[in-house]
Amino acid sequence: MSSRTPSPQTRARRSRGAARLAEMAGGSLWAILIKIVLLGLVDALGIYAMFMLAAQHNWIVFAILAAALVAINYVYFSKRTLAMKYLTPGLIFLLVFQVFVIGYTGYISFTNYGSGHNSTKEDAITALMQSAQERVPDSSTYALTVVRDGGDFGFLVTDPKGEVSYGTAEHPLERVTDATMTGDKATALPGKESLNFTDIVDNQKAIVDLQVPISDDPNDGSLRTPDGSSAFLYLSSLHYDARADTMTDTKTGTVYSDTGVGAFAAPDGKQLKPGWSIGVGFDNYVKAITDDGIRGPLIGVTIWTFVFALLSVLTTFALGLFLAIVFNDMRMRGRAFYRVLIILPYAFPSFLGALVWAGLLNRDFGFINLELFGGAHIPWLTDAFLGKVSILFVNLWLGFPYMFLVCMGALQSIPDDVQEAAKMDGANPFQIFKKIKLPLLLVSVAPLLISSFAFNFNNFNLVYMLTGGGPRDASASINVGGTDILISMVYKVAFVGADRDYGLASAFSILIFIVVAIIAIVSFRQTKALEELN
Amino acid sequence: MSAPTLTPSTPSTRARDRRGFKARRWFLATGWRHLVGWVMIVFSVFPLLYVLSASLNPGGTLLSSNGLFSTIGFDSYTKLFNSPQQPYAAWFGNTLTIGLITAAGTVFLGALAAYCFSRMRFAGRRVGLLTLLVVQIFPQLLAVVAIFLLLTGIGDIFPALGLDNQVALIMVYLGGALGVNTYLMYGFFNTVPAAIDEAAKLDGASHARIFFTIILRLVAPILAVVGLLAFIATTNDFVIASVVLVSPEKQTLAVGLYQFVSQEFSSNWSVFAAGAVLAALPVMALFLFLQKYIVGGLTAGAVK
Numbered sequence: 155m156s157s158r159t160p161s162p163q164t165r166a167r168r169s170r171g172a173a174r175l176a177e178m179a180g181g182s183l184w185a186i187l188i189k190i191v192l193l194g195l196v197d198a199l200g201i202y203a204m205f206m207l208a209a210q211h212n213w214i215v216f217a218i219l220a221a222a223l224v225a226i227n228y229v230y231f232s233k234r235t236l237a238m239k240y241l242t243p244g245l246i247f248l249l250v251f252q253v254f255v256i257g258y259t260g261y262i263s264f265t266n267y268g269s270g271h272n273s274t275k276e277d278a279i280t281a282l283m284q285s286a287q288e289r290v291p292d293s294s295t296y297a298l299t300v301v302r303d304g305g306d307f308g309f310l311v312t313d314p315k316g317e318v319s320y321g322t323a324e325h326p327l328e329r330v331t332d333a334t335m336t337g338d339k340a341t342a343l344p345g346k347e348s349l350n351f352t353d354i355v356d357n358q359k360a361i362v363d364l365q366v367p368i369s370d371d372p373n374d375g376s377l378r379t380p381d382g383s384s385a386f387l388y389l390s391s392l393h394y395d396a397r398a399d400t401m402t403d404t405k406t407g408t409v410y411s412d413t414g415v416g417a418f419a420a421p422d423g424k425q426l427k428p429g430w431s432i433g434v435g436f437d438n439y440v441k442a443i444t445d446d447g448i449r450g451p452l453i454g455v456t457i458w459t460f461v462f463a464l465l466s467v468l469t470t471f472a473l474g475l476f477l478a479i480v481f482n483d484m485r486m487r488g489r490a491f492y493r494v495l496i497i498l499p500y501a502f503p504s505f506l507g508a509l510v511w512a513g514l515l516n517r518d519f520g521f522i523n524l525e526l527f528g529g530a531h532i533p534w535l536t537d538a539f540l541g542k543v544s545i546l547f548v549n550l551w552l553g554f555p556y557m558f559l560v561c562m563g564a565l566q567s568i569p570d571d572v573q574e575a576a577k578m579d580g581a582n583p584f585q586i587f588k589k590i591k592l593p594l595l596l597v598s599v600a601p602l603l604i605s606s607f608a609f610n611f612n613n614f615n616l617v618y619m620l621t622g623g624g625p626r627d628a629s630a631s632i633n634v635g636g637t638d639i640l641i642s643m644v645y646k647v648a649f650v651g652a653d654r655d656y657g658l659a660s661a662f663s664i665l666i667f668i669v670v671a672i673i674a675i676v677s678f679r680q681t682k683a684l685e686e687l688n
Numbered sequence: 689m690s691a692p693t694l695t696p697s698t699p700s701t702r703a704r705d706r707r708g709f710k711a712r713r714w715f716l717a718t719g720w721r722h723l724v725g726w727v728m729i730v731f732s733v734f735p736l737l738y739v740l741s742a743s744l745n746p747g748g749t750l751l752s753s754n755g756l757f758s759t760i761g762f763d764s765y766t767k768l769f770n771s772p773q774q775p776y777a778a779w780f781g782n783t784l785t786i787g788l789i790t791a792a793g794t795v796f797l798g799a800l801a802a803y804c805f806s807r808m809r810f811a812g813r814r815v816g817l818l819t820l821l822v823v824q825i826f827p828q829l830l831a832v833v834a835i836f837l838l839l840t841g842i843g844d845i846f847p848a849l850g851l852d853n854q855v856a857l858i859m860v861y862l863g864g865a866l867g868v869n870t871y872l873m874y875g876f877f878n879t880v881p882a883a884i885d886e887a888a889k890l891d892g893a894s895h896a897r898i899f900f901t902i903i904l905r906l907v908a909p910i911l912a913v914v915g916l917l918a919f920i921a922t923t924n925d926f927v928i929a930s931v932v933l934v935s936p937e938k939q940t941l942a943v944g945l946y947q948f949v950s951q952e953f954s955s956n957w958s959v960f961a962a963g964a965v966l967a968a969l970p971v972m973a974l975f976l977f978l979q980k981y982i983v984g985g986l987t988a989g990a991v992k
């Protein structure tokens with residue numbers, strides 16, 4: 155809060171002091187209280203998260219979070235950071251969920267993240283061994299009391315020798331000495347709630363699924379219970395050799411080793427799933443560009459995305475402009491009536507619009523085929539070419555009211571005297587439109603056309619809801635169809651079907667980012683050129 | 689007429705000719721505009737009438753919905769709220785809650801930033817404004833994989849902010865709060881004379897008091913526009929919502945209705961149509977009610 159007029163330093167300091175005094179007099183006690191409570195909440199959450207991160211030894215995020223917390227507190231307690239006081243709240247969300255995720259996308263694109271590769275190696279080893287577990291035939295019986303600790307269940311077991319130990323899914327069994335004994339069996343532990351029969355029945359599935367490891371070494375197996383009152387030892391048919399870093403199937407004798415593909419693989423190439431995520435360098439990009447089953451569809455989808463976005467803007471703009479000219483005539487009656495009804499599609503939620511049209515255009519039962527085409531089975535949505543036509547047509551329905559409104563506003567804002575002057579000079583109405591109105595209109599709507607292009611470039615809802623991107627491209631090795639645009643392809647590769655490939659999807663995203671950035675730079679230059687025309 | 693005369697000089701035919709001439713002139717001047725208008729109304733309104741009629745056709749499949757308004761009944765609407773496998777009421781509530789909170793958050797965060805950019809002069813102001821524009825070039829939608837994995841990670845620390853949680857979804861949406869909206873508001877804030885601030889400052893009001901009690905009231909129209917745009921955008925979002933929200937009773941209308949209709953596309957049609965009508969009504973009502981503001985906001989960025 156510095157004074158804006160240049161003045162000697164002493165006067166500046168004095169006026170700063172006065173301003174601060176005024177500030178404090180102006181701010182009420184409530185404002186200060188609210189500020190302190192809010193900051194306290196943020197700090198408490200942050201510090202809690204820091205503890206959790208420290209427990210996970212995640213020091214990089216820990217350091218970033220600590221720095222962020224210090225920065226936030228500085229901003230709100232310092233007197234010099236007035237502008238930042240207003241920017242920080244929005245900035246935090248922007249940095250985390252917009253800027254960081256873009257960088258993170260870049261990181262994921264260099265990994266093999268995806269179904270079967272979405273965790274660390276330790277997690278994968280544990281998961282593999284647990285999934286291959288079988289009950290040891292001659293396992294001794296452990297007397298069991300199931301206890302609850304917060305939301306988690308734990309096993310309080312007394313082994314045949316009378317030793318009492320306690321463990322949960324995350325924490326292997328550990329000897330305890332302060333358990334309450336009933337006869338030979340430990341039945342309660344301080345601070346934990348012992349479950350009675352009804353509780354066990356209520357949580358049957360969670361308890362039957364619970365696996366409490368015997369020790370830190372997954373080869374030692376774990377305890378499981380079939381009934382909630384006694385536990386048995388389960389051993390995995392896989393044996394993990396930490397020194398050689400291999401998995402051995404004890405039944406078949408096959409040795410699986412870590413060959414650097416993010417999974418344990420047998421000599422014949424067979425992999426154990428789940429694997430873990432590893433960095434794969436530029437593999438995803440190389441695959442996208444060189445693999446025939448991906449490159450072909452990728453190029454096709456990219457071209458269609460551009461064609462779709464461009465044609466969408468052109469058709470909606472053409473129709474919108476035409477209607478704006480038609481209705482921009484003062485002599486016409488009932489213009490408000492037409493206007494309200496015509497813009498209704500714009501008010502209708504777009505995802506619903508696409509779904510309704512999907513019904514109307516259905517091949518076998520849709521209104522269009524049955525009522526308008528006399529029962530013909532025209533594959534409006536299931537043919538690659540007709541699907542594209544349908545998408546453009548439905549987007550025309552969804553998008554022309556916006557262009558109509560925009561053009562209407564722009565036309566009305568063109569001053570009449572320009573037209574009058576042109577008329578005086580002997581221009582005919584068509585010349586007035588082409589030489590005067592259209593250029594003026596384009597200057598004001600050009601930014602909107604560009605943003606409309608950008609919107610349609612990622613118009614996921616329309617494509618996904620109308621055709622689902624289909625029909626599926628049989629020659630492609632990924633899940634992609636004839637009407638897919640880039641964003642729907644990314645979504646389908648990452649989230650649809652059993653074979654999810656986050657790494658490849660992220661590589662696609664990054665490629666799109668690059669394309670979008672180039673377009674943006676070019677189009678901003680174009681807009682400037684248009685403005686200079688004026 | 690008993691004897692047809694071909695002479696054009698009888699008064700009645702001359703009047704008819706004149707009327708015909710007038711009608712033609714009327715048609716050339718404004719009449720064809722009405723024709724275009726009616727064609728466009730049919731194009732615009734027909735799908736909406738179709739879905740309304742389908743919703744009033746109890747037990748209707750896609751096939752039987754083609755007879756427009758042949759039967760009228762409200763069974764689909766009651767069915768909508770009574771089947772447990774599609775918790776429509778919950779979807780509706782979720783969409784409203786998430787949409788309203790996101791809209792309010794977007795308006796608030798955006799207004800704070802716009803006030804700052806409009807009223808304060810600080811190092812990095814121009815760069816900040818430009819950066820906001822540049823960041824928007826890269827849509828959040830494309831980073832959906834990263835958002836998914838980030839929320840999985842956050843969920844390990846704060847389960848309440850992880851996957852399958854509406855708070856997490858709102859936070860992701862708020863990531864887009866500073867951006868185009870801020871620009872809209874910034875333009876509007878600049879139209880409020882700075883003399884008002886100065887006067888209040890002389891009277892001893894703090895910057896926070898000026899913002900909350902004076903400026904926010906003066907810029908209310910643009911706040912409404914930005915809030916509505918944010919609400920509509922949130923309601924229409926499928927990509928992020930479908931990835932973040934997993935359990936059916938936590939989902940929004942876009943995710944729930946899509947999955948509902950895609951499972952048995954043709955047989956659920958009437959129930960889906962009822963759901964669509966109910967979902968669209970509030971948005972359409974709000975839109976038509978605030979139409980003037982929106983159009984102004986869209987075209988200018990500064991309504992005044």
